[in-house]
Amino acid sequence: MQQPTQPAPAVPAAKPKPPEPPPEFREGAIATMDAAGLLRILSDAKSSEFQKAKACVRLGELGAKEAIPVLAGLLGDEHLSVYARYGLEPMADPSADDALRAALTKQKGVRLIGVINSIGKRRDAKAIPALVKFMHGPDVDIARAAASALGSIGGEASAKELQAALPKTTGMTRAAVADACLVCSERLLAEGKRDQALAFYTALSATDLPKPVRLAAMSAIVREETLSVKPR
Amino acid sequence: MIVPSLVLGQRAGVTAPSDKITFGGIGIGSRGAHVLSKLLNVEQARFVAICDVRNARRETIKSTVDQKYGDHGCQMYSDQYELLARQDIDAVLIATGDRWHTPLSIIAAQHGKDVYCEKPCSMSIEESWALGAAFRRYNRLYQAGCQRRNGANFQLCKELLKSGALGKLQALYANVGPSVNWPPLPSRDWLAAEELPPKQVLDWDRWLGPAPWRPYHSSYVTGGWRNFYDFHGGGILEWGSHTVDLCHWAADYDDTQPVEYEPVGTNVGPYQVNCRYANGVKLVMRDNAWDGALKTGSCSFRIEGDKGWVETGDATKIECSDNIRPLLRPTEPASLALENHVKELVRCIRTRQSTSASATAAANSHVTCHAAFIAYQRGKTLTWDTTKHEFTNDEIANRMRSRALREPWRV
Numbered sequence: 269m270q271q272p273t274q275p276a277p278a279v280p281a282a283k284p285k286p287p288e289p290p291p292e293f294r295e296g297a298i299a300t301m302d303a304a305g306l307l308r309i310l311s312d313a314k315s316s317e318f319q320k321a322k323a324c325v326r327l328g329e330l331g332a333k334e335a336i337p338v339l340a341g342l343l344g345d346e347h348l349s350v351y352a353r354y355g356l357e358p359m360a361d362p363s364a365d366d367a368l369r370a371a372l373t374k375q376k377g378v379r380l381i382g383v384i385n386s387i388g389k390r391r392d393a394k395a396i397p398a399l400v401k402f403m404h405g406p407d408v409d410i411a412r413a414a415a416s417a418l419g420s421i422g423g424e425a426s427a428k429e430l431q432a433a434l435p436k437t438t439g440m441t442r443a444a445v446a447d448a449c450l451v452c453s454e455r456l457l458a459e460g461k462r463d464q465a466l467a468f469y470t471a472l473s474a475t476d477l478p479k480p481v482r483l484a485a486m487s488a489i490v491r492e493e494t495l496s497v498k499p500r
Numbered sequence: 501m502i503v504p505s506l507v508l509g510q511r512a513g514v515t516a517p518s519d520k521i522t523f524g525g526i527g528i529g530s531r532g533a534h535v536l537s538k539l540l541n542v543e544q545a546r547f548v549a550i551c552d553v554r555n556a557r558r559e560t561i562k563s564t565v566d567q568k569y570g571d572h573g574c575q576m577y578s579d580q581y582e583l584l585a586r587q588d589i590d591a592v593l594i595a596t597g598d599r600w601h602t603p604l605s606i607i608a609a610q611h612g613k614d615v616y617c618e619k620p621c622s623m624s625i626e627e628s629w630a631l632g633a634a635f636r637r638y639n640r641l642y643q644a645g646c647q648r649r650n651g652a653n654f655q656l657c658k659e660l661l662k663s664g665a666l667g668k669l670q671a672l673y674a675n676v677g678p679s680v681n682w683p684p685l686p687s688r689d690w691l692a693a694e695e696l697p698p699k700q701v702l703d704w705d706r707w708l709g710p711a712p713w714r715p716y717h718s719s720y721v722t723g724g725w726r727n728f729y730d731f732h733g734g735g736i737l738e739w740g741s742h743t744v745d746l747c748h749w750a751a752d753y754d755d756t757q758p759v760e761y762e763p764v765g766t767n768v769g770p771y772q773v774n775c776r777y778a779n780g781v782k783l784v785m786r787d788n789a790w791d792g793a794l795k796t797g798s799c800s801f802r803i804e805g806d807k808g809w810v811e812t813g814d815a816t817k818i819e820c821s822d823n824i825r826p827l828l829r830p831t832e833p834a835s836l837a838l839e840n841h842v843k844e845l846v847r848c849i850r851t852r853q854s855t856s857a858s859a860t861a862a863a864n865s866h867v868t869c870h871a872a873f874i875a876y877q878r879g880k881t882l883t884w885d886t887t888k889h890e891f892t893n894d895e896i897a898n899r900m901r902s903r904a905l906r907e908p909w910r911v
Contacts, residue, residue, distance in 0.1 A: 286727075287719050289689035299688065318690055321712070325688075329899050347713045350906040354712065358899035382907030389902070389910075409908060416910060447610055450637050480612035480638055487639040 298322045303332035310338045317347055324351035333361035340367035349379050353386045365392040372398050381413040388417030396421065400429045403445070404436070411437070412444035419448025422455030427464065431471060446472060446481040453488065466492060521849045524549040524583045524613075525593040526604055528561050529723070531618055532595025535645065536561070538842045539593065539616075540568045545846050549589060551577040553703040554721065578703060580604060584611040591615065591641075591849055599711040599731050602627040603909050605642065605859075606634040614641040614849050616842065620733055620741035621862045625870045626902030629889065630911040632863030641852070642859035643845040646745045648799065649856045650844055651837030653818055656829065657803055657810045658750040660820075665827055667807025669751055671782040674743035675800045675813070677735050678790045679769025684876045686727045686734040691717035710909035733873055736773065739799070740785055740869035745861070746801040747783055748868070754861035757868045758783050761875035761882045773872040778886065785872055794819040797834070874900045 298309070298319065306323040309315045315323075324342065327335040336359060342352035356364045369392065371383045384402065387395045395417070402414035415433065418426040430452055433445045449472055456465040469492075472485035523545055528536055539545055546569075550561040558576040565574040577583045584592070584607060591614040594604050602622045605615050615635075621644050622628040635642045648654045660666055676684075693715030696704055704716050711730045725731040732738065748754050758775035765771030765787070775783040792800040792813055800813025808821040816834040841857070848855045867889075874897050875882040883892045891897040905911065 286724055287691050287717070289687070290692045293690035293692065295688040321714075322688065328904075329896055331895060331899055350712045350904055353907075354904035357902065357904050360895075378907045385905065385907065385910040413908065413910070443610070454633070454637065478612075480610060480640075483612070484638045488637075 292316060293318050295322050298326060301326065303327060303330055303335060306330075306332070307335055307338060310335070310342075320348055321351040324348065324355040328355035328358050331359055331361075333359060333363060336361065336363050336367050340371060343368075343371045343383055344375055344379050346379075349382055353382055357386050357389055365390060365394065368392065369395050369398065372402075378409075381410060384410070384413040384417050388413075388420035391421045393421055393423060393425065396425050396429065400433075403429070403433055403441070408440050411441045415441065415444040415448040416451075419451035422452050422459075424456075424461075424464070427452045427456060427468065431468065434471065434477075443478050443481070446477050450481065450484055450488075453485075457492070462492070520544060520546040521846050522588055522590045523547045523593055524551065524586065524589045524591075525561060525595070526551045526580050526583065527594060527596025527600060528552060528557065529595060532593065533561070533564070535593060535595060535616070535618070535838065535842065536564070538839045539846075540565065541839070542843055542846050544850065547593075548573060549575040549577060549583050549586065551580050551583040553578060553706045555701055578706070580607065584608055584613060589613065591845070594618065595645075596709075597725050597731055598733070598737075599623055600709050602631045603710050603905070603911055605631060606911055609634045609638040609640040609642075612638070612640070614643075614845070616643045616645065616845050618645040619745070619862075620737045620866065620869070622866045622870070623733065624901060624903045625867050625874075625889070627911055628863040628866040628870065631866075632860045634911075635859035641845065641848050641855055642857075642862070643841065643848070643855040644745070644857040644859070644862040645841070646742065646749075646857040646862070646865075647838040647841035648742070648746055648834070649749050649837075650840035651834045652831035653812045653816050653834050654746060654750075654801075654837070656831055657801075657812050657818060660808075660810055660824060660827060661750055661803050661805065662752075665808065665824060666803060666805030666810065669781050669803070669805050671784060671802075671804040672747035672751060673784045673786060673788075673802035673804070673811070674740060674747050675788045675792055675798075676743065676771075676773075676785045677739035677787060677798075679735055679767070679771055679787045681790075682727050682732070682735040682738050683767045683769060684734050684736050684763075684765075684771050684773075684787075684873070685767045686729045686732050688729045690714045691719055691724075694718055708906065710905035710911075712904070712906055733870065734876075735771075735787070736785060736873045736876060737866070737869045740872065741866060742799045743801045744783070744785060744868050744872075745857070745865040746799075747803075748861065748865045749856070750801070750803055751781070753777065754858070754864055757864055757871065757884060757886055759884050759886060761872050761884065763872070763876040763879060763881070771876070773876060775868070775872060783868070785869075791815075870901075 306327050309319050309323040339352045339355040342348045368387050375383050399414040399418050403411050430449045437445050453465045453468040469485040469488045547565050552558045562574045566572050592608050594617040598620050605617050608615050694717050696716045759778045760776040762774040770787040773785040796811050797813035797815030802811035808824040810820040812818045814834050878897050885892050
């Protein structure tokens with residue numbers, strides 16, 4: 269049967285030419301530079317913010333551990349901190365964890381939150397004690413970030429601290445703790461610690477927790493109970 | 501006052517006095533307005549709030565919505581948390597730039613909202629997995645803006661594969677568009693700094709959101725953000741999120757990814773990425789001109805089996821091998837796909853059935869696109885472990901699986 273055809277959409281009309289990046293904002297040779305060259309950019313006082321930003325990202329892709337101290341030195345920079353974390357987050361070397369942990373005592377405000385987020389992403393269990401203090405601290409945004417990082421790190425130590433924090437925290441912090449508990453429970457399940465995970469989910473079903481969390485916990489219980497032949 | 505159906509227990513099967521599914525919108529520009537126009541025509545839905553970092557856009561959407569409903573009920577916000585805190589909103593339409601898609605979707609799920617989110621849905625492999633995990637965790641519904649899954653001509657092609665008419669699946673072809681528009685490798689440059697507009701006109705910090713800092717330029721906020729790496733995944737992600745998604749859907753590959761990615765061609769095009777699934781089936785992402793060689797329209801895809809082939813796209817018509825032609829039937833225009841797609845989400849919110857373009861499906865198709873993008877950046881064939889979610893032959897590629905998010909954002 270012949271298909272009814274509609275006219276094919278026309279080739280998009282030529283758009284006005286987009287603005288060109290100025291020479292000083294072109295990545296150019298930085299894209300293929302080796303670690304030594306990139307480090308020279310970061311240590312040269314004459315290097316621009318743009319050059320440093322690109323060097324950070326490239327160093328992260330290369331995994332150049334010798335760059336870790338220099339990258340850590342940029343964690344407090346208003347514009348470059350995210351680029352420094354771009355460089356640090358994918359580094360396999362544990363000295364990146366050491367540098368980020370050290371930054372917990374140096375950075376404040378939103379820059380500190382960035383550091384905490386990176387620690388969570390790297391799942392650095394050595395940071396748990398410091399993160400617990402932040403979670404119980406007075407700054408709600410920092411407390412939320414710390415709770416989230418603990419959830420990402422997972423494990424029994426994080427689980428214990430998060431569960432203990434549930435009744436002690438309030439408002440937005442408590443919502444973040446509850447979300448982290450859900451993440452932590454998934455990690456416990458993945459590690460085969462089913463009983464602990466189910467106990468966690470049961471605690472998260474309490475009526476004074478935010479409804480989305482309670483529903484998530486109850487859904488997880490139902491899913492687990494119906495998936496597994498093992499009785500609770 | 502609009503009473504949320506959730507509160508009234510409609511989802512538990514109780515007939516509710518208010519039967520409307522209430523929506524809010526975040527970041528509604530030109531594409532979002534197109535989706536919104538379909539949503540406003542859905543009788544069972546009601547759009548009640550708009551959030552945007554641009555004052556002019558907030559006003560425009562409010563005006564459109566209020567005109568449609570004949571009242572002044574659409575509320576405006578510049579802070580997404582204020583909108584998401586509203587207990588009377590069931591779901592949100594997210595049509596911001598790509599950089600915001602995953603973080604906002606996850607925040608919405610944490611607030612108990614169902615989500616319709618435009619594509620591309622994520623900026624990295626890491627974000628893709630986080631997206632899928634969050635919607636499973638919160639048991640929320642997610643409809644990626646992959647509306648062709650609800651397009652009749654696309655569905656007929658899938659049906660021909662599933663019925664066995666095409667024989668055993670051999671290869672899938674995803675048109676990744678004209679490289680002249682958005683090449684596979686986006687620019688890592690910055691535009692020259694311009695003077696920042698007043699915050700009440702445009703909140704640049706919030707516009708950037710999780711993307712790395714760079715100086716303001718007006719071009720970014722008027723659609724020119726595409727083709728900049730910090731905001732965009734280039735042609736592979738842009739078009740692959742349309743057509744690789746179709747391939748996965750047609751082949752029932754919504755829970756897997758290819759294990760091999762071979763980049764071919766140059767950044768000025770045409771280019772291609774040849775992929776292979778563990779079962780031997782090929783996925784070819786090809787820069788096949790906007791309209792495709794067979795004039796099947798934009799966003800075309802092709803299925804090849806050992807007994808026949810079919811290809812279709814936004815032109816609605818289906819091209820096929822001679823033996824398949826007797827099995828074709830007229831289909832409704834591809835242009836109706838978006839309306840069907842929006843209606844499907846509303847229907848699923850009411851019934852709590854799964855959507856066709858779930859977060860899990862989006863995660864898998866987007867990981868495929870990101871992996872292909874990374875292979876193209878690396879300029880070498882990459883192999884991928886679908887269990888460990890890592891490349892097996894390139895450590896630099898593994899370090900490119902995630903992007904750092906600007907503080908305070910995280911996924």
